[in-house]
Amino acid sequence: MDTIPEVLRAAARTHGDRPAYVEGDRTLTFAGLLDRVERTAGAYRDAGVARGDRVVLWAPNSTSWVIAALAVSWAGGVLVPANTRYLGAEVAAIVERVAAALVVVEDGFLGRHQVDELRAEGVERTVALLADVTAEDLPRTGSTGEDFDQPGPDDVADILFTSGTTGRPKGAMSAHRQTVGVARAWGELGGVTADDRYLVINPFFHSFGYKVGIITGLTTGATLYPLATFDLERTMDLIESERITVLPGAPAIYQSLLSAPGRSERDLSSLRLAVTGAAVVPVVLIERMRAAAPQGLGINQVVTAFGMTEAVVVTMARDGDDAELVATTCGRAIPGMETRIAAEDPAQGGELLVRGDFVMLGYLDDPAATAEAIDAEGWLHTGDVGVLDDAGNLRITDRLKDMYISGGFNVYPAEVEQALMRLDGVDDVAVVGVPDERMGEVGKAYVVGAATDEEVISFAKGRLANFKVPRFVEHIDALPRNLSGKVLKTELRKN
Structure with missing residues (x-):
């Protein structure tokens, strides 16, 4: 199972009537998810989307986002998520760069009129994300996966644009085998199972929300709870009422939880796994996350990891690693990946280079940038400065540019x-x-x-x-x- 459609089909067969997504008072089973995806893919096909076509998805986290995204793969297309904070002009630039066959939009998010913004930029080929419809509102196509020209493992699954903190965003392309493989590896190393209830705060347009969120949910059978925007009270409400067990996120998420007024009165004890990562994670934050309540969050398994848009997960701590290792490193290379430090004396630190199965195929239509990022031996130059210990555990010390x-x-x-x-x-x-x-x-x-x-x-x-x-x-x-x-x-x- 090395393509997204194959993983979805297997999840529906294995987990059937178990809940795949819970959002508010609505629950969608794995079997129901497959049905909705098939119908939506049929609508894409009716709209002219063919194998290899790019579809831009511009919407916040929701079950509908998941259906819209998985349907792109089911129809043989290439998913191009767009940042919800982008302006219409920025999304229109991406639409033009990828020559999108279709743009799927949730209009009205954050009080804006995204469709009007796109039309003002000359983008007319848009369809609304169906946020409030039932399965009966979509036409039943009678189609199955075999009726679609579905992708192979080496076909491009998605194009994720870099955050663009400096310069023009670049589109990192990943094959199906890479998107599926990295999600499966992350789930296995984190010990995620079908018994887990996984709160996804990380935006779906980002690899942390899409690949180690949505796709990991399919490979493990975990139930996902999508959150459109981070709201501290809503997050604590969900953890408490739904007994959330898995909560990955940026360090700022946990810092907010730790400093939240009234946290000591909340029961957040269901949390068992937290995974965080950034160029640098404060050691004291890890210590506080592991500390027992009320001083800390009391999370038994706190894992740090390192990744980037161009290589979603590179290193990860493992269950059973001692607290000091977790607090001071990003763990060691996951299966299929390798790391090295580009320096005469690696013990003194230098630029981190990574190579392996999950390094992107390259940047969209930018061979010069691809060649600059990935050398002739296949090493991706990350721009991060780090050191490796004797066991291969990575400690990121900073960004070269900082x-x-x-x-x-x-x-x-x-x-x-x-x-x-x-x-x-x-x-x-x-x-x-x-x-x-x-x-x-x-x-x-x-x-x-x-x-x-x-x-x-x-x-x-x-x-x-x-x-x-x-x-x-x-x-x-x-x-x-x-x-x-x-x-x-x-x-x-x-x-």
């Missing part, structure tokens, strides 16, 4: 951020280099929390070499982040 030089010394902001996160009164922090006539660059810390400027600088001086200590502190209400949780340091540098 490093700055102060007085001739390299400063990796992540190290400074890790230290400052241990200060009471610092809820979140990001450090960037700013120009300085004498030192070249010095650090500036953007702090969320009640700690004063003097407390921040004094705390840093007690734990870091002088050249690493921020010279400036600015308090802000929240760090700017994209929907995958990465801090937009380009925005901070504009201040």
